[in-house]
Amino acid sequence: MSSPAIVIHTEGADRAPAEHRVPARGPLLKGPRAGRLVRLLADVTPPYRATGLAKATGLSHPCVSRLLDALEDQLLIRRDGKVVVSVDWPKLLRARADQTDLLRATRPMGVIAPNGVRAVLDELAGTTGGGERDVLITGSYAARALAPVAVGGRLTLYVAGPPSPATTWRTNPG
Template sequence: MSANGIIQETELIDAATRWLGERMPDTWIVERAKRDPINVAEPGVDDLIELRAPNGTYSTVAVEARAAMEPRDVDRLLTGIARSLRALAGYVPLLIVAPWLSGRTRELLAGQNVNYLDLTGNALLKLDNPAVFIQSDGAARNPNPEPRKPASIRGPRAARLIRLLVDVRPPYGVTEIASAADVNPGYVSRLLDALDRDALITRGRRGVVDTVDVPALLRAWASDYDVFKRELVTTYVAPAGAATALAKLADTSMRTTVTGSFAAVRLAPVAAPSLLAIYCEDPRTTAEDLGLLPADDGANVTLLRPFDDVVWERVTVSDGVSFAAASQVAVDCLTGNGRMPAEGEAVLGWMAENEDQWRQASLPARPLR
């Protein structure tokens, strides 16, 4: 390691030690450990921090300092240092220290029971003896980002790509994805790189997508997407009720597909739906066909102009009414208000347990529709 690297590592560990010490009672001692009674340093950790309670009990925490850590690095960590520590001493608490850790990185670390601390105040530390629990939120965005411009998962092209990754089982390569989603291969490559860095997908030889973390990918998409806050949304009242308007969709003259609560309840009931959300090509004609009245307040029907033709892909039809694909329903609910995010999570749970019912086995030779 270069001299600069050693200085940065030392500064990170010193800062973490101070941060923890400031948050413990005055009677506790928090310091860099002066001893290594169980040879924790052998697996290659950077240092040890000791937390000592006034009754004499103490815990030695193995510290791994990183100048940067991306979500994809978590897997490498767990197959290296963390595994070695657990093999060496049953369970030795591991603390990752970095200048900043993204929300996805923190989520993955917490999911593997790995403690973390960044210098903006994002922290999670759980110790059994002495009992310690610290959790805090710091910066949501990197205060010192790298010059690299991250790929956005906002917009129609990203929607087509994400829907394909979710709706079709891998493996598939860049060229196959680009053809099936009708997206430029260069854009596909850049977006896959970004998704791989965030551990939302895994890639094998020659960049082929091997696995997709479906719930995490749809949640990430939802954070950059909001179907109910666009200018192409109009709201109405169905005088006879939203359920009656739903039944009339079978006879409408326009192409439509139902999303949101009324689509979610068919897959994973949470509560009786009240707001009917419909993608439609012509809101005015659809409203006339369904007998809807314009309304800003008290609306029970929302008509949505499609942001892209992807909303028509992989729909299902029941009693003459078209319902959006499970992936589209999930993300639309996740970005809604009220109980809709809970409905979206319920759909994600249904998707995990019923993959054979909604996920295609392979890509077709032509663009998906």
């Protein structure tokens, strides 16, 4: 035929389009640098550029660009050219949580609460809100807020800075 209706190419592109690539694997969101970027992406509504993100987080522009490329490959962010236009922050936070082991990333301190978990929770309720310390409850006790059927387990707290509330509970049982 002099003018075929169908043309078949026997050689394709060198790489798949971005939406068809296999998502990147590896320790993408581990560490404090990735944590700073994830926190900013989750807290601040887009649009933003890599240069602004680098400046706001104190990270280098190449580091931010690599992280954004990987996040886009994993469909956690969407960009229009060089501008981040949307962030799937629930999936982003889940991905960060899946890749971060808090017990390895920090130095845990075991403490016995002689008056029980309820006394610790009551004391926490009295010490927060005044801007004294950042104390976060995690684990099964935090899950009770969403699923009241969660039972027992160990009370796990994340305390920013040097350990003083935990030391107080340990040394002052009453």
